[in-house]
Amino acid sequence: MRISVKKTIMMSGAAFACCLFAAEHAAAMHIADGILPFSWAVVWYAIAIPFIALGLGRMQKLAAEDLAVKPLVGLIAAIVFIISCMPVPVPFVGTCSHPCGTGIAAVLLGPLIAVPVAVAALLLQALFLAHGGLSTLGANVLAMGVAGSFASYGAFRAARRIGSSLGVAGFCAGLAADWATYLTTSAELALGLQGAESFRSLFGAIVLAFLPSQLPLGILEGAMTAGVVVMLSRKRPDLLLKMGILKTGEAKA
Amino acid sequence: MKNQKSEAGSRKPKRKEKILSGIFIIACVIAIAGINAVTSAAEKEGRWEGVDKAVVERIAKEQGREASAPLINTEQGDLMLFLFLTAGAAGGFIAGYSYRMLTERTAAPEERTA
Numbered sequence: 001m002r003i004s005v006k007k008t009i010m011m012s013g014a015a016f017a018c019c020l021f022a023a024e025h026a027a028a029m030h031i032a033d034g035i036l037p038f039s040w041a042v043v044w045y046a047i048a049i050p051f052i053a054l055g056l057g058r059m060q061k062l063a064a065e066d067l068a069v070k071p072l073v074g075l076i077a078a079i080v081f082i083i084s085c086m087p088v089p090v091p092f093v094g095t096c097s098h099p100c101g102t103g104i105a106a107v108l109l110g111p112l113i114a115v116p117v118a119v120a121a122l123l124l125q126a127l128f129l130a131h132g133g134l135s136t137l138g139a140n141v142l143a144m145g146v147a148g149s150f151a152s153y154g155a156f157r158a159a160r161r162i163g164s165s166l167g168v169a170g171f172c173a174g175l176a177a178d179w180a181t182y183l184t185t186s187a188e189l190a191l192g193l194q195g196a197e198s199f200r201s202l203f204g205a206i207v208l209a210f211l212p213s214q215l216p217l218g219i220l221e222g223a224m225t226a227g228v229v230v231m232l233s234r235k236r237p238d239l240l241l242k243m244g245i246l247k248t249g250e251a252k253a
Numbered sequence: 254m255k256n257q258k259s260e261a262g263s264r265k266p267k268r269k270e271k272i273l274s275g276i277f278i279i280a281c282v283i284a285i286a287g288i289n290a291v292t293s294a295a296e297k298e299g300r301w302e303g304v305d306k307a308v309v310e311r312i313a314k315e316q317g318r319e320a321s322a323p324l325i326n327t328e329q330g331d332l333m334l335f336l337f338l339t340a341g342a343a344g345g346f347i348a349g350y351s352y353r354m355l356t357e358r359t360a361a362p363e364e365r366t367a
Contacts, residue, residue, distance in 0.1 A: 030305060034321030035313045068355065075351035082344040085337075087303055094300040095307045128336050130323040189309065193316040202316075209308040235356040 030125065030140050031185065033133030040192040045138030048115075051146050055115035062113070068239055073113065076105045079228070080114075081121040084144065085131055088220065090213045097213040099221035100144050103152035103177030104228050107170060107245065111149040118145030139192075143184035151180030152225070166233055166246070167226045174225030178218040182210045 036044075062069045083101035090097060101121070105114035122140050125131035132140045155176035159169035190203035233240050233250075240246040310320050327333045 031309060032305065032320035033323065035309065035318055037318075071351040071354040075348055075355060078344045078348035078351065082341065082348070085340065089301055095304055096301050097304045124340070126323075127325060128327065129340060130325070130327045130333070133321075134324060185309075189312065193313060193318060195316055197316075202312075206308065206312055209312065210304060213304055232355075239355070 030122070030132030031136040031188065033135050036136055036139055036188070036192040038135070040188070041135045041138060043138075044136075044142050044188060048138045048141040048146060051112070051115045052119055052141070055112040055117075058110065058112045059116060062109075066242065068236075068242075069109075072239065073109060073117065076108055076114075077117045077120055080105050080117050081124060083221075083224070084118075084121050085125050085129055088217060090216055093212040095213050097217050099174075099217055099224065100148050100177050100181045101221075102144055102148035102181070103170075103174035103221060103225040106149035106153040106177065107156045107173045107225065107229055108232065108240075108243065110243070111153040114149035114153075115141065115145040118149070139185075139188045143188060144181045147184035148177040148181040152177035166250070167230050170226035170229035171222035173229075174222035175218045177225070178214060178221040182214045183207065186210060 059069075059073065063073070080101035083099050083104075086098050087096035088098060089095075102114050102118055105117045109117070119137075119141050122132055122137060122144065126133050126137055126140075152173040156169045156173035159172040160166075164172070186203055186206040189206050190199050194202050229240075229245070233246060237246055237250075241248065313319065327336055
């Protein structure tokens with residue numbers, strides 16, 4: 001059975017690499033350089049920086065307590081990087097968009113550590129993949145790293161509190177991460193771009209434009225998050241127990 | 254006799270695994286070919302733009318702002334393809350290596366000496 005799981009993962013990886021081969025153009029919610037006015041770009045940086053600092057501090061503390069945290073952060077960072085630059089075609093809309101991956105990071109590592117993980121992914125994408133930008137990094141980190149992580153963590157905890165299974169709670173977390181990211185991006189764009197138009201009408205127009213692609217992609221992200229959380233709970237229940245994701249009774253079962 | 258039975262028992266799941274693996278590979282190939290066919294047909298129609306262009310840049314343009322050129326312009330020839338492949342390979346390696354570190358069972362000292 002162990003071999004079969006490894007084989008499946010290897011084959012999924014190969015299929016995934018083929019999809020990356022097929023992708024020629026980046027397609028994302030990332031706000032590119034030049035779109036936001038300088039003053040708004042500075043505001044989003046100022047809000048994002050404290051979360052990054054707190055996340056780095058929390059990561060160092062956890063890594064000092066448990067050696068398994070480092071490979072877990074490595075695994076999640078790689079997943080977030082790959083997922084957040086993977087354009088997924090939405091057939092009935094005719095556009096491509098991408099999931100965020102911060103839902104997985106927030107559930108498994110906590111929302112604060114998910115912020116520096118998102119920074120690493122977004123910085124590499126801005127520098128080498130023409131995905132997002134350096135001046136808009138603060139805005140993108142706030143949307144994907146902060147809003148996405150905290151919304152997914154909140155959804156996960158709320159679902160667990162009302163007695164949902166790990167899979168259902170993981171699904172809610174992924175869905176919340178995706179939708180919160182795009183709602184925040186819409187708000188950032190509406191605030192930065194509103195001229196004579198009111199914030200509310202511009203925000204509504206942007207949300208409506210995102211809606212057809214992000215509704216199905218949110219569901220896809222929910223399914224991916226549930227899959228990763230359930231898989232890790234089978235492979236390393238001890239780790240999830242330590243991170244407070246599983247309860248003692250569930251780990252034994 | 255007992256050993257033969259247990260061997261036959263262990264063979265069964267292996268055959269099942271091989272069949273399942275074969276079906277999975279065929280499904281992957283069909284899915285990738287399907288995606289490529291749909292994508293290339295749509296490219297001719299000018300579809301499959303990313304939401305960055307279809308939504309973010311369109312709305313920014315309507316409001317009088319445009320995206321500036323990226324710091325490193327990767328949209329030259331096959332450079333973007335190369336970078337995406339490198340990023341996918343590096344990310345896949347790190348994910349796989351970390352997953353292996355996390356899930357591989359370390360042998361107990363007595364098992365190591367045996």
